[in-house]
Amino acid sequence: MHESPLERVAELTLLLAVIIIAAKIGGEIAERYFKVPTVLGELCAGIAISPFALGGLISLPVIGTLFRVEENSESTLPVAPELFFIAQMAAVILLFEAGLETNRKQFLRYVRPATAVAMGGVIVPFTLGMVATIWLGFANLDSIQGLIPALFVGAIMTATSVGITARVLSDIGKLSTPEGVTVLAGAVVDDVLGIIVLAVIVGIHDEGSVSAGRIAIIFAKAVGFWLGLTIIGSLLSGRISTLISWFKSPGAALAVAIGLAFIVAGVAEVYFGLAMIIGSYSFGLALSNTNLKHRIEVPMRRVNYFLVPLFFAVIGMQVDFTSFFSAHEGHSTLSTILFAVVLSIFAIVSKLVGSGLPALTVGFNRIGSWRIALGMLPRGEVALIVAGIGLASGTIGREVFGVAIVMTVVTTVLAPILLIPAFRGGSGLRSDDRAESEPPASPPQADATIDSRPP
């Protein structure tokens, strides 16, 4: 596409329309005919129109192939950067909304249990990912460098894509339940641990080792930013709310609030190495007990109905099943398929055990632990991005990349299917904790009434 800016914009407008409409059709079919969460239909619509499926086959005059993989030196995108950017903005706003909807007192109460959940959810998947890679011969035990693919698969396994869980819990009004809050707090901790794991592996890959000092700096930066944001945000939340309320023209409060969330998200990623969505979630959390929340919640929901499906469709568009079947470098198709099956099973088991068992020890009963473990299950775009970095940097080959994608799709599709039935029924807290934590549980109930759709 080398043409005037307006011609390029017009072509991208057509492609954006295809994504919007496909996502909405997918969501509608999922909800109405399959009785599964909308987000699943959006993901599948994305897979269907991806450059590796229909989008790569359909060709339009002037525009050419509908969707192409956009490659640069560091990574690959399934869509033009303009469309990828909009999808990412959607994720930032979605998590800002999730933060606003979260009860902050609940959150602070469940940070400690969430830390246990997240640590288990990083250590067990990382270990099992390494074990599977070595066991099936996709890593080489002779040297540190030969081990790198195993370390990288481990890192991919640790990912938690909280966007999908947040979306499902928000849809069914369970975001402020103890389990919902624990999953979201767990995702924050998981992100901090995840960037450390990735930094260590990239350090080993690039320089053969990584110093404890560097890890400490990365850790301190990420944790320091998050703590600082949460503390300052909470202290200043009243003032921020007043500041935003200075804007009287219609819609201005929402726009300015989203603008501030964008700033926090951007700063988190650019200067502190945290994911953007962790930044916007934490900012939403800081504002969750202000008057502002009530003023912007409904209009933001309108914006999100429009934007968020784009994010999930674009995640789906990153799924390249063909890379799994077409590229074989030294391994038979059978052993690659076996690796994919084993890794997918390990991915499910490791998060269920790694996040579920700690949950049992910090106040949740079996129902609650099951809900939390399922909430941590989806790997989503986080795993795809880590895998993309691995592929682009040559750390893992196309076949391992394909295997990682199968694992990601399996966990990402499975989680929303299981989450909704899991949240039916009684409390997930152990009876001795319930008396202390449940009443006055008004925020979860208030949440549940906002969205009156049938679950």
Place this chain on the structure above:
Amino acid sequence: MHESPLERVAELTLLLAVIIIAAKIGGEIAERYFKVPTVLGELCAGIAISPFALGGLISLPVIGTLFRVEENSESTLPVAPELFFIAQMAAVILLFEAGLETNRKQFLRYVRPATAVAMGGVIVPFTLGMVATIWLGFANLDSIQGLIPALFVGAIMTATSVGITARVLSDIGKLSTPEGVTVLAGAVVDDVLGIIVLAVIVGIHDEGSVSAGRIAIIFAKAVGFWLGLTIIGSLLSGRISTLISWFKSPGAALAVAIGLAFIVAGVAEVYFGLAMIIGSYSFGLALSNTNLKHRIEVPMRRVNYFLVPLFFAVIGMQVDFTSFFSAHEGHSTLSTILFAVVLSIFAIVSKLVGSGLPALTVGFNRIGSWRIALGMLPRGEVALIVAGIGLASGTIGREVFGVAIVMTVVTTVLAPILLIPAFRGGSGLRSDDRAESEPPASPPQADATIDSRPP
């Protein structure tokens, strides 16, 4: 910016936040303290943060200069393509909303007068633009090629930026008045005439001449598409509305309607040479008498409160006053300033006369003609884009470009200031037409109640 996609996205997120917040601050100050339309504040905020003003001076760690001019072979953008794309989407949705808000019967009734208004509003500004350029020595009468700058300035003068007028009229609830409808219908005709003028000039520039057959084809394509869209859209509007109503999940109807508007907008530009906003306006018009309209109007307004200020801020960011003062190729600063003053006056006079006089002959009284002429006055992004094409292709120099920008800013800023007082007071129709056209004038009144803000 050469980094991973997520790093780039994060940096752009910060810049997007700066634009959003600046636009909202500008809009709020304009409305509250200067009692001028919000859009004017958004434009000024854009001018202030442009790469040529504050945005080019402020520098952040990692990111560097806040806003840079992004150049490619054909044109220049004041922001990264991702942000420009979002701004353009905002314009497409804004004009879709304007189309939905327009009363279709009114529109069809006023197409004929609007054609007269638009033709006068093209011919007179084009002529005066040429005259000014030749008179002040910025074109060369020796050859056809020497005349090209004069032709190009004429083309820039013919532009009409209906976005600003639509926004102001929508804000004060006057979009469905006879004058409002005439301006919007006039903008459609103006766009068709404008692309023909541009095609002729580019043809003369590239090949020394342009065949009547080619002009006929361009004309037939543009008019044919617009007529086809309007007729088919009107015939199928009930079915389109039913189709969109198939989507039951919250927000889906809006998203799908916007998706379809994007398709029409993209097809208009990519395949028929019409502006995207003309496509989305016409699609909105086709749906304006359906049930769908009532279902999506309110949520779309929410989305637009968020998006549309971005569009006007980005228009403002294209304004480069420095090019006017810094580049002098063979002309003295004084003669360039004189050219800017003369062209700005000619631009105002030529649209007021060119569009106002025909309006007087087709059923409007002096009040109505004044309103219509003011509505056609702003040159906005259309002139900036045409001027950008001229600069990039070497047709005009930087000093003529700077002059064109001054003219654009003057007309664009003047129009909203004058439009609001102009729409106070009585009917703009001649008394003999009023009996026929005014009652039952429920749509304009209905519009006026939607937005209950003080004008």
